[in-house]
Amino acid sequence: MTPTTPLPRMTRQRREILDVLDTRDFRSAQQWHERLRAEGSTVGLATVYRGLQALADQGEVDAVVSESGETLYRRCEAGEEHHHHLRCRVCGKAVEIDVPEFEDFAHRIAAQHSYVEISHTIELTGVCPDCAAADKG
Amino acid sequence: MTPTTPLPRMTRQRREILDVLDTRDFRSAQQWHERLRAEGSTVGLATVYRGLQALADQGEVDAVVSESGETLYRRCEAGEEHHHHLRCRVCGKAVEIDVPEFEDFAHRIAAQHSYVEISHTIELTGVCPDCAAADKG
DNA sequence: CTGATTTCGACAATCATTCTCATAAGGCCT
């Protein structure tokens, strides 16, 4: 069981990729590559593809597939949070739910359609356990 | 001005495609093509691609892009499944979004809080690519 | 520094999808 740490090596090009990556915009591997070259880097396209995939595997970057089938990447951001509610349509009781995944969903979907400055409203309604019991009993 | 009715023609192959399409499973154009050939049809692959696109434009079929980048199709069913929209807050243009994962998500969260009879509303708004470009230019 | 591995980079290879273009239907009009 040699714990042969298969750790990815931090190479110059990996660093360049991480540096150029933005946490705001989803761009394709080719677009990031272009930008890198524009900034004077000499990284190869294949390397950018491989680097982005590796970083995505590590959870350093997010990847989404656009409508046209291209894979878009952006750097992960751990910050921002806000919550939503799950409300009972009978008694009105609301539970605060924390759904970090919603944020990702919203951004992912927006990116797939090339929309920017996304905001969202999510409303979950149902019948709470108490009301459900009352209804039955 | 010429109201040149640009109506798609109902050809044998269009009919065959509609017939073979299933409302349950999302399959790729190639898979539907295979199935058609297996059933004795002689339709060409390109025709299946074109047919599916045309039908998607007409709203007869739903199309989603898989993680691997393939476009998957299935016949629309005006019922059980519902769509959400991603709307541009500038021009109002809306894109229909299909978020199968979301349905599961809603149910999971509801279950975690023992809520039943869940329904949800999702409103995503942002700025569409056209308006974003117009804003910049 | 040295060697074992991993990564790079240029380019070939894949794979889904689209395009091209000559031919074959649809649809419509009389």
Added chain:
DNA sequence: AGGCCTTATGAGAATGATTGTCGAAATCAG
């Protein structure tokens, strides 16, 4: 029904994103 104009079809070439190949270069442990 017969004809005509337009759109659809099919086969295969073309495209475009992504992945594979392989010799050379870089990383990291010892």
